[in-house]
Amino acid sequence: MCSGRVDLGFVFRAFSKGIDGVFIGGCHLNECNYVTHGNYHALNMVLLAKRIMEHIGLNPERLRIEFMSGAEATLFAETVNSFVRQVKKLGPLGKSEGMDQNEVKSKVAEVTRLVPYIKMVNNNKLGARLNSPEEYGGLFTHDDIEQLFREVVSYYIDPAKCQACSTCLKRCPADAIVGGKNLIHVIDQEKCIKCGTCFEVCPPRFGAVRKISCEPVPPPVPEGVRTIARKSKALS
Ligand code: SF4
Ligand code: SF4
Numbered sequence: 001m002c003s004g005r006v007d008l009g010f011v012f013r014a015f016s017k018g019i020d021g022v023f024i025g026g027c028h029l030n031e032c033n034y035v036t037h038g039n040y041h042a043l044n045m046v047l048l049a050k051r052i053m054e055h056i057g058l059n060p061e062r063l064r065i066e067f068m069s070g071a072e073a074t075l076f077a078e079t080v081n082s083f084v085r086q087v088k089k090l091g092p093l094g095k096s097e098g099m100d101q102n103e104v105k106s107k108v109a110e111v112t113r114l115v116p117y118i119k120m121v122n123n124n125k126l127g128a129r130l131n132s133p134e135e136y137g138g139l140f141t142h143d144d145i146e147q148l149f150r151e152v153v154s155y156y157i158d159p160a161k162c163q164a165c166s167t168c169l170k171r172c173p174a175d176a177i178v179g180g181k182n183l184i185h186v187i188d189q190e191k192c193i194k195c196g197t198c199f200e201v202c203p204p205r206f207g208a209v210r211k212i213s214c215e216p217v218p219p220p221v222p223e224g225v226r227t228i229a230r231k232s233k234a235l236s
Contacts, residue, residue, distance in 0.1 A: 004038020
């Protein structure tokens with residue numbers, strides 16, 4: 001498949017399964033047959049993934065991207081062999097990083113959960129395709145990644161504003177919203193992947209979804225007190 005199809009989520013899913021190294025081969029930059037230039041997407045994704053790996057304490061050398069053509073079989077074999085040697089030298093995932101399996105799993109799981117959010121931040125920052133590997137390399141600094149994780153957003157439904165229209169519930173891709181007819185809707189923060197869809201789709205006249213950053217998310221309304229008292233019904 002096109003290297004541009006290799007998603008950030010695929011890379012961290014591999015590490016979550018205990019894979020010691022991930023290698024991605026793509027066509028030479030600027031030689032893509034399509035206007036999409038998927039190999040630049042792949043480069044962007046790999047550089048971002050490497051920064052994230054550093055952030056969680058994994059050696060970024062466990063991930064490599066190389067560009068080559070279908071006619072360069074010898075180069076492909078040499079490159080893969082050199083990567084395999086490098087990963088063998090690093091040993092099992094987490095070993096050379098001084099982390100046990102549980103620590104690796106929980107850190108990778110946290111990143112995996114945030115992949116949709118990280119991709120959204122990346123897309124907002126990227127805007128358009130850049131022109132060189134150097135420009136992609138400078139897109140996310142260590143400080144940017146620190147900030148990204150420090151200021152990760154959460155979404156919260158304001159119980160005083162929710163009108164139980166269920167638009168958010170129907171559109172949430174993670175089944176993270178709990179609600180029903182005439183019930184204040186709440187977000188299950190454990191399931192939420194922070195895609196921001198609920199924030200986008202909640203009708204402006206309700207404006208019930210809040211974006212929260214750098215502060216704790218208020219606790220959800222207890223189950224027994226979620227019924228919305230409609231004015232018309234209250235009067236009748
Ligand atoms: S941000 Fe909203 S729509 Fe997206 S997963 Fe979380 S609750 Fe669902
Ligand atoms: S879209 Fe807004 S008003 Fe409708 S259920 Fe969701 S939070 Fe409540």
